[in-house]
Amino acid sequence: MYIEKLMEKGAQFLGCKYPIMCGAMTWVSDARLVTAVGNAGGFGLLAGGNSPVDAFEAEIQKTREMSSNPFGVNLITVAPNYKEHLNMVLNAGVEVVVFAGSIPKAKEIAQVKKAGAKVICFAATEALAYKMVTQGADALVLEGSEAGGHIGPVSLTVLLQQILFKIDKVPIFVAGGIATGRMMAHMMTMGAVGVQMGTRFVMSRECTAHYKFKEQFIRAKARDAIATPAFDSRLPVIPVRALKNEGTNEFAKLQLELINKLEANQIGRDDAQYEVERFWMGALRRAVIDGDVVGGSLMAGQAVGLVDEIMTIQGIMDELITEADQTLAEIKDRLCDCGK
Numbered sequence: 088m089y090i091e092k093l094m095e096k097g098a099q100f101l102g103c104k105y106p107i108m109c110g111a112m113t114w115v116s117d118a119r120l121v122t123a124v125g126n127a128g129g130f131g132l133l134a135g136g137n138s139p140v141d142a143f144e145a146e147i148q149k150t151r152e153m154s155s156n157p158f159g160v161n162l163i164t165v166a167p168n169y170k171e172h173l174n175m176v177l178n179a180g181v182e183v184v185v186f187a188g189s190i191p192k193a194k195e196i197a198q199v200k201k202a203g204a205k206v207i208c209f210a211a212t213e214a215l216a217y218k219m220v221t222q223g224a225d226a227l228v229l230e231g232s233e234a235g236g237h238i239g240p241v242s243l244t245v246l247l248q249q250i251l252f253k254i255d256k257v258p259i260f261v262a263g264g265i266a267t268g269r270m271m272a273h274m275m276t277m278g279a280v281g282v283q284m285g286t287r288f289v290m291s292r293e294c295t296a297h298y299k300f301k302e303q304f305i306r307a308k309a310r311d312a313i314a315t316p317a318f319d320s321r322l323p324v325i326p327v328r329a330l331k332n333e334g335t336n337e338f339a340k341l342q343l344e345l346i347n348k349l350e351a352n353q354i355g356r357d358d359a360q361y362e363v364e365r366f367w368m369g370a371l372r373r374a375v376i377d378g379d380v381v382g383g384s385l386m387a388g389q390a391v392g393l394v395d396e397i398m399t400i401q402g403i404m405d406e407l408i409t410e411a412d413q414t415l416a417e418i419k420d421r422l423c424d425c426g427k
């Protein structure tokens with residue numbers, strides 16, 4: 088298979104058959120989803136979110152009991168429980184740690200590496216990619232602004248040219264708007280060692296998100312997954328890409344309230360940002376767990392317009408691999424034709 092050849096480096100890095108990561112999704116990525124992805128040859132990531140540290144540790148244990156596949160954990164540096172999560176993970180013997188949220192400290196990256204895990208960092212801008220490599224990241228995920236959840240400011244197309252085509256010190260995975268084997272194949276020919284997807288994996292049977300949450304994904308078009316605006320530089324918020332609903336309007340109201348409080352010195356900047364994170368964690372829980380698709384947060388990437396069927400994880404993986412391999416064969420034929 089052509090695709091397996093192109094995937095060798097990423098597969099070796101992650102210790103799995105296919106370097107297709109199911110990106111961690113708070114309230115979504117649990118032991119069941121991670122195990123299913125691993126069983127199908129991919130690489131799952133457990134989401135730390137802001138869960139109580141005991142619950143997070145128990146989920147790691149549960150994942151280990153469900154299979155012996157390697158998997159990773161995702162830590163959100165801006166989550167109120169972050170420090171406890173980090174300390175627990177240092178002693179948990181996990182294979183891979185992905186830092187998300189803000190920029191992890193060099194000391195924290197070093198601690199995780201010393202504990203025996205590989206460190207993957209997000210790079211949402213060119214400057215961040217270089218910083219993360221300098222600080223010791225073992226690999227990067229270039230995530231374009233097409234992605235679901237908290238997003239950076241730059242599209243994947245530009246990040247590929249700024250980072251993937253220039254940095255060869257560490258393996259690079261790509262994310263944001265990828266949902267087909269065809270796209271995956273093209274990313275690999277450009278030099279990516281693997282991909283990360285979120286939106287596509289929400290649409291799986293093994294994903295325990297409420298059926299109403301998945302129903303919204305089935306209905307939505309790419310243009311429905313919009314990024315939240317930042318109103319004022321005094322309250323720097325990380326934009327979130329989600330399907331527009333009452334919840335997105337509520338966030339706009341919260342931002343204005345917080346800006347007014349900041350202006351009146353009734354709240355500090357850090358506390359205001361903490362309130363923002365608390366809002367998202369709660370709103371996402373309401374949508375994913377309770378099925379409140381009106382007021383909850385329907386975090387989704389623009390790839391929502393590419394998926395309308397709920398499949399098994401094995402079915403998704405098989406489709407991705409077959410399509411990617413066919414695409415590579417087509418590319419090879421096209422190149423051979425040119426040479427004639």
Ligand SMILES: Cc1cc2nc3c(=O)[nH]c(=O)nc-3n(C[C@H](O)[C@H](O)[C@H](O)COP(=O)(O)O)c2cc1C
Pocket residue numbers: 109110111112113115134135136161163186187188230233234235236237262263264265283284285286287385386387388389390
């Ligand atoms: C519902 C949802 C929740 C997410 N939560 C997290 C998270 O907790 N940590 C994280 O690093 N990324 C999170 N993400 C981003 C995904 O891990 C992944 O990088 C992203 O979905 C890739 O883009 P795609 O949606 O276009 O496939 C989330 C995405 C979604 C859709």
